[in-house]
Amino acid sequence: MAVDKEMSVLIIDDYQTMRGVIRNLFNQLGFYNTIEAATTDEALEILQKQSCGLVIFDWRTGPMSGEDFLKTIRSNEQLKNTPFVVVSAESNQELSSVMRDAGAADFIAKPFTKATLRKRMTALFGSF
Secondary structure, three states: OEOOOOOOEEEEOOOHHHHHHHHHHHHHOOOOOEEEEOOHHHHHHHHHHOOOOEEEEEOOOOOOOHHHHHHHHHOOOOOOOOOEEEEEOOOOHHHHHHHHHHOOOEEEEOOOOHHHHHHHHHHHHOEO
């Protein structure tokens, strides 16, 4: 099964520059339908209005904690199956476990490259 490059990708990060970097990496892989949110509250509003095929978000973007944000999403019948990939500058076994328990599909440590993103997208959705 090949990944649908037309799907909407929601990028959530409180730093505008990082949102731009992630958007550019997706663009380099052929994903041009990206949406950006600077807060978890803004992301929830977007997700309630439109369907996204993937959400990639920084674990420390607030105002909700990453764990609470994911639990909120997973409790919503319409959003519970949307794949969420967490990105974070922090990387340890305990945090990875919390992310998975909260419902993250995958985790990518910052900074990351196009090759890392391609590998994770292939693991989630299939070949390009």
